[in-house]
């Protein structure tokens with residue numbers, strides 16, 4: 298089903314069965330082709346080339362002065378051993394930095410020498426990753442055992458979506474946006490409960506590969522929309538059609554299972570490094586701020602606006618369907634930081650319906666606080682998290698004129714000790730509070746006349 302890896306999987310089986318394959322041959326074969334199957338049992342050699350984070354530390358630093366800002370900007374450019382979550386920008390800012398084991402002594406000395414206020418959030422990141430991989434359901438999990446107590450590989454998610462379309466043919470249609478850079482399909486579903494002339498909600502998730510809670514939340518939302526008996530949810534479900542794509546970066550998502558749990562971008566190859574940050578690649582004020590021109594960096598915006606296959610799939614689909622489907626609401630799911638944000642990211646200028654989006658965002662955040670006590674911040678991207686350009690929702694709002702446009706940063710908090718490695722125990726509470734707040738967004742936008 299996932300064209301691109303099945304033939305290799307079969308080939309590997311044949312090689313293994315013939316008993317002639319050496320460990321090193323299998324490993325280099327697998328790494329070079331970058332096409333290892335997700336299934337661990339068929340491909341033990343895949344683990345040989347997996348990224349490790351043993352003794353990698355996570356630091357939270359607070360920048361006290363302009364001098365600190367310049368210092369950390371220089372450090373980010375100079376050192377491959379420090380991965381920054383965001384960039385150093387302003388005094389007063391807190392910054393999370395992942396420091397590899399070989400750099401720990403040097404880094405710790407530097408923060409002391411420059412009197413940088415700091416806290417070690419984690420002393421051995423690999424332990425967290427190991428625990429997280431134990432929370433992954435087998436790829437062979439049958440669709441009727443799909444759940445939100447574990448994380449699921451791409452193949453299981455797609456099987457589950459296909460099964461839904463078979464089980465509920467009058468409501469669920471499978472939609473394939475087309476294939477990714479490495480030839481995987483970008484699958485999602487359209488849910489329509491049969492009410493005439495309703496607008497649609499588009500949900501995009503998994504654009505950043507390592508943010509596993511996003512696909513888990515998207516599938517939870519699909520399940521609730523289909524199966525919840527709660528009358529309030531049933532009414533919200535029927536008031537819209539739903540276009541939901543849990544994993545719009547399938548190559549990257551697959552790679553987080555077999556290569557590097559911390560991978561973020563797609564897997565396109567550019568010289569010595571791979572990957573474009575797809576959420577910096579959309580053709581709207583592309584590459585003007587908060588993006589890198591270097592393919593080796595985590596926020597590489599790509600060689601040109603909309604250069605990436607995955608971006609093009611989403612752009613083409615929305616350009617062809619946003620009118621016919623009456624898409625009035627666009628949601629993208631990310632982690633972490635607990636935020637509900639609206640456009641723009643590239644400028645502090647306010648969108649025309651800023652006041653409505655601000656109020657709706659605040660009500661959505663309040664809904665979460667009422668449910669779980671979790672604090673979500675709300676505001677425009679530029680004012681809430683950091684300036685960035687080429688994001689999907691800026692394009693959806695600014696170019697396609699979809700009025701209600703929000704992106705979530707799901708759990709954990711912005712000073713999380715776990716970064717993107719959210720325990721599977723938190724899938725259900727995270728997804729259910731996010732879904733409740735999405736209902737608030739739809740209800741509030743409806744009250745304000747956006748769906749008339």
Ligand SMILES: *[C@@H]1O[C@H](CO)[C@@H](O)[C@H](O)[C@H]1NC(C)=O
Pocket residue numbers: 410411412
């Ligand atoms: C760091 O603080 C110490 C003690 O307050 C002070 O003596 C030193 O000059 C400071 N170093 C820098 C680089 O600011």
Ligand SMILES: *[C@@H]1O[C@H](CO)[C@@H](O)[C@H](O)[C@H]1NC(C)=O
Pocket residue numbers: 584588589590598599600601
């Ligand atoms: C994108 O912006 C960066 C940073 O300003 C710049 O170095 C790079 O050349 C730009 N990319 C392109 C293709 O213009």
Ligand SMILES: [Zn+2]
Pocket residue numbers: 505508630631632
């Ligand atoms: Zn993200």
